[in-house]
Amino acid sequence: MMMKEVSSLSPEVIWPAKVSHVPKDIFVREDIYREELKRIFYGAEWTPVAHASEVPNVGDFKTCLVGEVPLLVTRDEESEINVMYNSCSHRGAQVETKAYGNKRRFECPYHRWNFDTRGKLIGCPLKPEDSEGFSRADYPLMKPRVAIVHGLIFVTFSEETRSIEDFLDGYEGKLANAMGGDGRLVLLGYHRLTLHANWKTYHDNDAWHAPLLHMAFRMLNWQGGKGSQFVNDTGHRGFESMLSLPKGKTMLNDNSLIEYKEANFERGSCSLHLFPLFAAVKHLDSIGLRFVNPVAVNKTELHFAYFGREDDDEEMRNHRIRQSSNLLGPCGLVSMEDAAVFQRLHIGGHAPGHQIFQKGMRGQYEIPTEFSQNDESANIPSWEYYRKIMGFEKEAR
Ligand code: FES
Ligand SMILES: [Fe+2]
Incomplete structure (x- = not known):
């Protein structure tokens, strides 16, 4: 579903004609942050x-x-x-x-x-x-x-916001999958983390970095994964990543942390990132929702909530807690490097120039529509949606 372009009174930003380029200053400018609260978080989004x-x-x-x-x-x-x-x-x-x-x-x-x-x-x-x-x-x-x-x-604070069905734009099933199948969940616990980075850095977290930054994703064979990415034109995107378990010795002394124990559920991983700022992430037997909120232009709160199923026995419950904390939480093997690298992105964001997206691009000026599991080009449609909401005009080619 396309939204109409908003152009009145937006902060001054020079947005490059190449869709593979995103200006770095939008991550660090206070005036843009205030405008984002108004147009996005208090605007017509859920x-x-x-x-x-x-x-x-x-x-x-x-x-x-x-x-x-x-x-x-x-x-x-x-x-x-x-x-x-x-x-x-x-x-x-x-x-x-x-x-x-x-x-x-x-x-x-x-x-x-x-x-x-x-x-x-x-x-x-x-x-x-x-x-x-x-x-x-x-x-x-x-x-x-x-x-x-x-x-x-x-929730939404705007009377203008489209219905939740239109907002999800056909991703209701993917949301159910990323939440473990049927939404009948039992809360296991929380972690809270403050990221010293702009909120868009979290939403923009791309697929390409997964096996390059995270050793644990390499161990789970993300690189050779046969999964896919899906995106729409209202900023949502996700993965279905078909990880596979390593055979033999790994970097772990005890491989039970990365076991799949759950029967009768599609193996692999799936996640759904909803615009502007939320992720449902199912990796192995861990089911997690990430409620993320901007606190300041340089600060973002990340609340991890972990879940099991209503009919889990005690062994399964303990396994999910261990896997959620030690694999996917803020200090988890899969995700612990993110907070540090996001902070480095924020520091680097004060230098001039653009963030460049290249992996998976076919040309530099057209919004890409097809992606493999590891392409960073899958982030471009979401950036286009953001640009339109913020009313930033593109430079002429
Ligand atoms: S009772 Fe007076 S502000 Fe709440
Ligand atoms: Fe990451």
Whole structure:
């Protein structure tokens, strides 16, 4: 699905005519970052904020940010999911500060207004004579638009945003695959990591680097993989990577870390990166959702949430926890180098010039449409979508 080009009042950027070139200054400029919050994170896109299995019981909650906007996700007494702005309906103070927990009543400390799990104002120290015409019913916590797909909870702050079906643009099945098949998940735990890099560096994480930067991907034969990449023209992309397990001795003393234990599920790996900033990643027996949020032009928060299946036995559960932490978490064998290299990209981004995408390019001026598993050209359609949202004009050829 194509979106219309936005061109009014965008920050000044010289965007090269060659689609293989992306200006480095867009990663480090404060004015562009502020504009991205407005046009992308508060604009007409959907952002995943939680999976329903993170709040399985009545009263469970989770807080998070989209850009700088605080949100509160709850499971109410009817077992329904609610997403509310985490901002008191009185004077706007942040209501809940814990990352997650369980409660039936949320109290704002400033003037003690109380809200139930649906955001309804259920108590405040105001007598009828204190305020004429005041009714609690008029002051619930406000709510953004919400959509839930296979248990994944999306929000958008714009009334203009297309439906969630149009946003996913046919990738609903790929999302289910990347979340382990059916969305019936059990939360195993979290890791949180601050990247000292711009948010686009995370979204742009390309396939080519996988076996070059990450020794562990080499061990899993990414290089010779028979997988594929898929992309659309609204910024989403993903992998189906068919890794294979090494035979014999590896760099590990104990190969049980990289075993597949799960029966009846397609072997290999799949991931889906949704624009602007989210990834569902299934590698081996690890099922992970990565909720990512920009914090500043040079800082990005990465929240890993790891899941098992409802019918896992204890051995399988422990295996998934071990594999999620030691293979795919922030210190995991597969992914530990990313944070360091992202920081180096950010430092290097202050020097002039462009980021260059070459692996898999057929010509330099046309948006590529076909990719192999390891091509970095698969990132180009997403950059084109970004350029259009930001209203950056291309230089003439
Ligand atoms: S700001 Fe929350 S009670 Fe006043
Ligand atoms: Fe990586």
